[in-house]
Amino acid sequence: MFFKNDCKSINNYISALIDGELKGRKAYKVKNHLEVCKRCRQEFEIISALKPIAKKIRIEKAPLYLKNRIINSIEESEKKWSFTDLFPAFNLKPVYTFSAVAALLLLAIIPLYYLSANVSASTIAVKSVNNHLSNTIVDIFDEQMPSSRTELERIFDVQGLSWQGISSPKVNLHYLKERRVAYIAFDRKGHKLSMFIFDVNNLKLPEGRIIKEGEKEIYVDKYKGFNVLFWKEGNVGYSMVSDLGGDEMIHFLKYGEGYINQIQKNIELGILFE
């Protein structure tokens, strides 16, 4: 088909000729055709001239936290299938009997562990991580609308801040007045760290590990490879999500608390991240 000397079959090879990807007889055929066909020749010229346009396409760089997120998720995945890697031990030498038994034990234990780990991911953890990933509030924390003026409203209810996004190079704030939830995203050593402030109301609290940090009781959870910290003060819940290590997050919490207070104060004063 290609060797039929007409435009239709030759035409599609013009770019290949321009890119130097057409060799031998095919290249010769196309070149011959270009000499006799004005239309294809002009097309050749236009495409050659416009090819550099692609170099103007903007190259996007991966955000810095993505690398760590991937390394973490590889570690997580490794835990999941390490026991299957032990399988071949069965058909091998008797020395492997011990590992085979160990593998069987692992087979029994690991799925249980993962089952429970997945089940324990609380609504707060799931919603926090989803919001963290989407960079905004897509999942509302509590479906029920509180009727009375709440603590959160007191903190954020400032004129001009009903549904608003405010940003500075280091901090982003979204506040949904109607739904009483605020989202503050920080940049910490190139990692994104999200903080959500919301009414607790009837929200089911996470179960599982609790660490004490000063007066606070902090719940620790994990979802999709992200660490989620949750604590509450009165009826106000705070959750923090990041791919940073738990220690790093607690550290941020310690000194970051002042930061958050400052944000709240600035909102009241109307300064908002100068």
Place this chain on the structure above:
Amino acid sequence: MRKKEFEGLALPHIDSLYNFAIKLTRNEGDAEDLVQETYLRAYKFFDKYKKNTHIKAWLFSILRNTFINIYRKKKKEPEKVDFHSVEQFIDKLTDRDNLLSKDDISNDLTKETFDSEIKSALDELPEEFRSVILLSDIEGFSYQEISDVLKCPVGTVMSRLHRGRKMLYKNLSEYAKKMGYL
């Protein structure tokens, strides 16, 4: 050991993969997830990767497969191309007396306004054409490598690239016309 080797080989390509992912998904969150999923799959099948072959092309093919499997299923309608209008575009250009010369184009390209126009022109292309242009003109893959990534014959790469370029330039020519370049 396996993990260290994998990370050493694969992670340096994270920026290229992310750039490809964002051009495919057109959205940062999806692009991040797609790149993460790609690395997870690549790590899982790292044993199948043939040592000393082009790992970047191998990663790109996993990314593109993952994209097709996960993201394109979500879409209801297949993407359509109006080839007739593409052909007409070439005719229109060649019919004109004031045909673009190479110099005109390179001067115009220095203008920053072109940046977002190119982005949206590229975004409008159906995925298979967008991919082939990105792999060839941005990543510098050979046709053979592109055919490995896209799992199609080299001849298909040739025609897709050529049609893709024509579509891209056509989308841009409307802008150029509007701004009085053409």
